[in-house]
Amino acid sequence: MPSPSAVQHSTSGTRIGDAERPLGRLGLGCWAFGGEQWGGQAEADSHAALDAAIAGGITHLDTARAYGNGASERVLRPFLDRHRDRVFLATKGNAWNADPAELRHELEASLHDLGVDHVDLYYLHWPKSDADMKPLLAAIEDARSGGLVRAIGVSNFSVEQMRDVSSVARVDAHQLGYSLLWRPAEEEVIPYCLEHGIAVVSYSSLAQGILTGKFGPDVPAFPAGDQRPDVALFDPDAWPHIHDAVSQMKRLADAEGQPLVNLAVQWVASRPGVASVLVGARNARQAQQNAVTLARPVSADTLEALTRISDEACRHLPHQPNIFGFNP
Numbered sequence: 001m002p003s004p005s006a007v008q009h010s011t012s013g014t015r016i017g018d019a020e021r022p023l024g025r026l027g028l029g030c031w032a033f034g035g036e037q038w039g040g041q042a043e044a045d046s047h048a049a050l051d052a053a054i055a056g057g058i059t060h061l062d063t064a065r066a067y068g069n070g071a072s073e074r075v076l077r078p079f080l081d082r083h084r085d086r087v088f089l090a091t092k093g094n095a096w097n098a099d100p101a102e103l104r105h106e107l108e109a110s111l112h113d114l115g116v117d118h119v120d121l122y123y124l125h126w127p128k129s130d131a132d133m134k135p136l137l138a139a140i141e142d143a144r145s146g147g148l149v150r151a152i153g154v155s156n157f158s159v160e161q162m163r164d165v166s167s168v169a170r171v172d173a174h175q176l177g178y179s180l181l182w183r184p185a186e187e188e189v190i191p192y193c194l195e196h197g198i199a200v201v202s203y204s205s206l207a208q209g210i211l212t213g214k215f216g217p218d219v220p221a222f223p224a225g226d227q228r229p230d231v232a233l234f235d236p237d238a239w240p241h242i243h244d245a246v247s248q249m250k251r252l253a254d255a256e257g258q259p260l261v262n263l264a265v266q267w268v269a270s271r272p273g274v275a276s277v278l279v280g281a282r283n284a285r286q287a288q289q290n291a292v293t294l295a296r297p298v299s300a301d302t303l304e305a306l307t308r309i310s311d312e313a314c315r316h317l318p319h320q321p322n323i324f325g326f327n328p
């Protein structure tokens with residue numbers, strides 16, 4: 001039985017597993033750099049976003065094998081050649097056939113494409129509901145023993161699935177969808193993580209761009225190949241409620257003298273159990289704006305007011321474990 005995980009928080013971030021560097025409180029999500037599922041992405045913009053992020057103090061990078069079948073990892077490589085020693089690097093594998101040998105092969109392909117000898121955090125990206133995940137987690141624990149992986153994560157797991165794999169792996173982090181507009185994880189998963197010393201890493205923390213306040217009263221239209229029309233956050237029945245909530249949140253942001261994006265990130269960062277907030281950025285401008293979101297705190301009253309608006313908005317969202325309605 002693996003020893004229990006112990007997270008240690010400090011101002012520079014959270015120590016997890018055997019990672020040499022702390023998991024930064026803010027991370028750059030690199031999904032869009034994969035060039036698929038976000039309606040196209042210019043590589044030059046991805047490189048500029050990475051440069052802007054590190055200039056703004058972001059050292060936690062989050063990618064996955066699934067983001068363009070290694071394309072996002074390959075975009076990161078020249079950046080890592082220059083900055084590897086400063087970066088907390090996380091990637092994810094899937095092994096859709098639930099085959100540990102396939103997962104090991106994926107991990108090796110990730111290391112090759114990233115141009116690194118280890119990653120700081122390796123997640124199993126999605127559980128497969130009809131398969132035993134223990135052999136996959138045991139394979140990641142083997143990779144940790146071999147030094148290829150320093151900390152182990154799961155993503156999108158239920159409590160039952162986390163409990164199940166705890167006999168074969170010491171899970172250090174759980175990456176899950178969490179924002180002012182998506183909070184199902186508060187019911188069981190985050191309390192389980194708190195109880196077991198597992199660091200929570202939030203994804204889609206800006207509700208895929210909604211919490212920048214840039215969308216109008218009509219359900220937004222996206223270019224072909226952008227996955228957002230299939231995401232619950234853009235559900236046409238829920239959209240009027242979401243738009244109303246975001247309008248109220250914007251007024252709070254104006255009163256604080258800060259952009260809404262700051263309030264959205266700070267709200268997630270303030271929630272129990274959350275060790276790191278992932279935010280995607282597609283260009284230097286977005287990365288610069290997002291990098292400073294934690295710089296100036298918002299008041300406790302504003303955080304409470306945001307929670308109240310969020311409580312009401314979330315009542316109108318579809319009931320499903322993740323924003324994608326994905327259950328592989």
Ligand SMILES: NC(=O)c1ccc[n+]([C@@H]2O[C@H](COP(=O)([O-])OP(=O)(O)OC[C@H]3O[C@@H](n4cnc5c(N)ncnc54)[C@H](OP(=O)(O)O)[C@@H]3O)[C@@H](O)[C@H]2O)c1
Pocket residue numbers: 028029030031032038062063125155156175176202203204205206207208209210212214261278279280281282285286287289290
């Ligand atoms: N484990 C999982 O299953 C999972 C699932 C989802 C995401 N993730 C991870 O979490 C990361 C973040 O989640 P996410 O990308 O889904 O959503 P997000 O961070 O909530 O939103 C990112 C999107 O919002 C827009 N945006 C960001 N900053 C902006 C700014 N300052 N001004 C205007 N627009 C801005 C950009 O898209 P546009 O400019 O096109 O609007 C960007 O791609 C991902 O990159 C990935 O690393 C993991």
